[in-house]
Amino acid sequence: MMNEQRREFIKKTTLGVFAGLGAASGLVPAFSLEKTALPVWDEKPVPGKIRWGMLIDTRKCKEDCQQCIAACHHEHNVPAFKNRREEIRWIWKNSYRNVFPTADIAGVSKEIQNRTFISLCNHCADSPCTQICPTGATFKRWDGIVEIDYHRCIGCRFCMPACPYGSLSFNWEDPRTEIVDPVTAYPTRQQGVVEKCNFCSNRLVKGLLPACVEACPEQALVFGDLNDPRSDIRMLLESNVTMQRKPELGTKPSVFYII
């Protein structure tokens, strides 16, 4: 199963254009399974246009497991500041109340309320962070990934309050002193710029799955093209009741949750 998924994935990242064309040939069916009334996709599939997304099956996620966080933070040289004021995080765990603060709590079992949920950048289709960035250092890629140019960022930090999910971290001081086991494959950041999850765009170009997806021992994370009706993520979205974070804000997140 895993190998098949992976083969399919590699096919897509290398032959993305053709895959996108395939997606465009079929119209997107109407989705009634979403808990939100808002359209999930920002637009109809355009030939060659990919929109990467992630589905987190929180039923599979183990409470004391931190492997996705460790893998991501190692992969991207994320410094391990201990105090909350300076904390840098790309992927982290939080309570139901904090991840879905505006979701209905009535009818949600105690077990779910006490569980922790993985949070990361939602790579919104309508991203407030890219809108407020004065230099376009935080920008939207053609494949839906919200990426940061660390060399263009002026450190004005307006993106931080703009993000309703708290996904952006600022380097309040030099992060290089706090990187536990630095890797050379991904750049470190300077003091004074913002950073966040990049959906592993650095791995996607190599045809690899995001580090967190690969690291999860329970395979709770599914990554794929939301614009491709035949992708695993789309099939799972169609056959499950899923949630997005704060859907009422209209940011159209690309990260979905099965509770």
Added chain:
Amino acid sequence: MIEKALKGNRSYWIWTVFLVALIASGLSAYYQQRWFGLTVTGMGRDASRGMYTVQFTFFIGVAASVVMVFLRQQKELTETVIVALFMAASAALMSMLFVVADMGKPDRLLNIIFYPNPRSPVFWEFLFLSGYLATTIIAGWAMLGAEKKGVQPPEWVKLLIYLSILLAFGILAATALIYSCLPDLNFWLTAVLATRFIASAVAAGMALLILVTLALKKTTGIDTGKEGREKLAMIATYAGAAHILLLVVQLFTPFYSNVPLIWFALIIGFVSVILLLLPSSKKSEPLFAGACAALVLSLLIEKSTGLLIGGELVPVPLASIVAYVPTSTELFIAAGIWSLGALLFTALLKVVVSVKMEHVG
């Protein structure tokens, strides 16, 4: 003309040296901030905006509000126009410096121009603000030059002033947009915000301008006119009353009434507007000045606690609320920027006073 700023009496030099000392301490604090990063401030993950943002917002208001003086082309205010232009320029410079102080990578400031994002209100803010700084200082300088020669200012000065009026409304709108562009911060997500920005800005700016002209009269004997000040006071009173009304309306929205010091700001604002309305305050200069100072203080408190702290404490639905307290480094940097603005304003006013003295003498 600038050489006139280099001649002055003892108290002028004491004031200048005092400002320069504060600027130097601000620079050394800024050096520390550049070296160690913004970690030396009280800001952090949960309070990503702090004192710099408050000051920036306040001085944006002061700078922009001054256009009320040019908008009402009245005889009583002609003497005030140059002072108002220079106050606008100094305040614009200060708010720009507060933006730079707030940046993690100030050396990349020009990326805003090289790689502009036209969807971002922050970009427009920067554009309008630098334009406003340029137009006000050029117009003021040209008017002063004309006054020195005893001729009418050239026609293009009028055009510059009209342009600056447009830019002023632009910066106020862009500031309000920056705040209301943050979708999750429902505290700021209100249509009243832009209106309230304009009202409070005009009230604070006019009250400050009155204080400056009073100080000018006291220290140099150059008087821009009692009638002019009364006109300014009228604008300040109306704007202050409008601001208080809008603030009271907002007190009925969730959370606002719990913001620290907001009631204090409201009460002294209310008292100062009442005082400005009383006919007796027009007769007593100390009372008049006191009322203006109280109005400025009220708006400064409202901007810092009401707008910023309130905005940052409330919207975060996370259980852990981290209160923001500025550090001494931040205070020194802020004091340095105030002093730099004050030094520029003092030097410009010195030139104004010297030119006017020549005419008197």
